[in-house]
Amino acid sequence: MPNRLTIPLIGLSLFLSAHETARAESAHDRVALMLSGPDCPSVQKMMASTLRQQSGVLHVDTDLMPDHVLVDIVRPHLTEEELTAIANQAISGGQCRADIMKSCITAGPPVHGIDSPQSADGPAHSH
């Protein structure tokens, strides 16, 4: 026979779980898209403009790092893969390609309470 406290405890547990899920849903990430190809300087602005119009995109930066477009997104409204596909579609036809930048300085998996900027499961370069 369930204790009288069981139902309220289950309720509280479900509430906390939903709260945690909601927090995860609002996680912000920065995706670094590395551009390669001779046409990139001429199509970069067009790509940025297209990305800015996407739902789930908070901010697009084309100045901070050369040959990169930095995009702040809200997960799960937009995934890195979807973003990359949209970026490449925006510049299709020319000789420029956008790829997610992964390197030895890609941040590690999230520590509790700290949002990871990108997935860390990509290949790591040796250093």
Added chain:
Amino acid sequence: MMTRQSQRVMTLAGATAIALAGLLGQTSSASAKTHDIHMTAVESDIVIDGGGEKYAAWTFNGTMPGPVVRVTEGDTINFTLTNPATNKNPHAMDFHAAEIDFLKNYKAINAGETISYTFVAKKPGIFFYHCGAPPMIQHVARGMFGAIIVDPKDASVWPKADREYVLVQSEYFKNPGDVQAMFDRKFDGMMFNGGIFKYHPFVTGGGKLDAKPGERVRVYFVNAGPNEFSSFHPIGEIWDNVYESGNPANKLTGVQTYVVGPGSAATFDVVVESAGAYPLVTHSLTGALRGAIAVLLASPDAKPMPLMPMVPWELPAKAK
């Protein structure tokens, strides 16, 4: 055999030399400056990442790290610490650049009290300063630390730097009240200048450090800890020179990685040869991949930057 006249000349020359030496000594002493440094212990929330996460910090003057103090070898520092009555905890100040009695000068003062002391910065270098109130591990972890640069009296003892930065590494503990986690080394992030990935442009809100190709960039590096060692390395480069404790007399050349322990410091020179990105990291990867990465971006149009950029943190634009 000496004549009376030559004896007189020698005596005169000797007297002149002594007088000149005295005068030079006076000149040297006279060129030393006195600095009145006043800091206030501030217990307040500060932003520690580009997402705007706030941390219940204890600081000097409201920033983590506290203000950079810069003096010249031989200068006198009259230091005063105020612990406002509105604070809840005792605080103190320990300058590693000072050579003075610990009991009298580094004792903790309660809220509502003030302490003053004087020291001469006798040795050049980059030195740590921190709160020493108990439990010191918590006062350091919560942000009561900073850097003091003591420039050498003779600037020609080392190459002139074209650009200078101060980087202070420290550990981030998510729960600032969990002293046991601090003793257990269970840190949740690693910070440069009080921010997680503060100078990592691939992270939300992250910035970078600028330089021009060919410039000698001098990094005054302090490891505030409280516990972890830093293995400081420039990815894509080699330190041209490393100066232990920042003293020009302690010079190493061609160094890939140099270990700076908690409570220690060193000065690092790098000349980036070509345009590109050169991340400065602790090669203790649990620290680097949790926040201790500062990307040095070399570009011909690099602009001047402050000695300690983005302190306090500039929140990222959220414009769509």
